[in-house]
Amino acid sequence: MDSKGFKPPKRGLFDYAMISARGFCMGCADVVPGVSGGTMAFILGIYEELIESIKILASKQMLSALISFDIKKVLRIAPWQFLGSLLFGIGVAVLSLAKFL
Template identity: 50%
Template sequence: MKRNIKDYTILTLKGMGMGAADVVPGVSGGTIAFIVGIYEELINSIKSVDLKTLKLLFTFKLKSFWNNINGNFLLSVILGILISVFSLAKLITFLLDDYPVLVWAFFFGLVIASTYFVSKRIQVWDWKRWLSFIIGVGIAYY
């Protein structure tokens, strides 16, 4: 996929959202990745780091290695995560100490939003999927 500087800036911002979620205990940056639409590309990019690509790295075929692991994408997302973790850690700690209900409500809302996006991807809602959904809601509530 051909991307420009604006695309990489947006990816960095999405990474910052993931980093902000990672700072909050019990909240996953993966949930944010899913909501903002980069989850599958992120998983595929991480999975692409295998023996074949490591061989490219260790034989100094750096351009091939970088392209095979989707390096620009990973760098943008990881940069955003790091910016967020280092810049928001104290802010999130302050907010959790002084406004815990609002912070938890915000991130719980993000989790609820992710269930909406997942449910849109399910083509057929049969009894097994409904049962799984109800069990999942029960476990999450508990």
């Protein structure tokens, strides 16, 4: 899958809640030593979209938009809803489970 042709699917509120739940599972795995959150992303079926989203954030197009402070373009290019939902779930898991270890 090429990041130039990557288009995230249309999603609703429930879909983003499920992405947050998957992020929570990834965060739980990250807290456990020796277990990878990336492995959980693969098992949960979001690994490819995660990698493509990271590629978009690291692209020349994104870099040029950031350098020129073109905020509208930055918001249009990046899949912020997906990444934000995922990071929210990861953050909740890490903050709530890290104190147990």
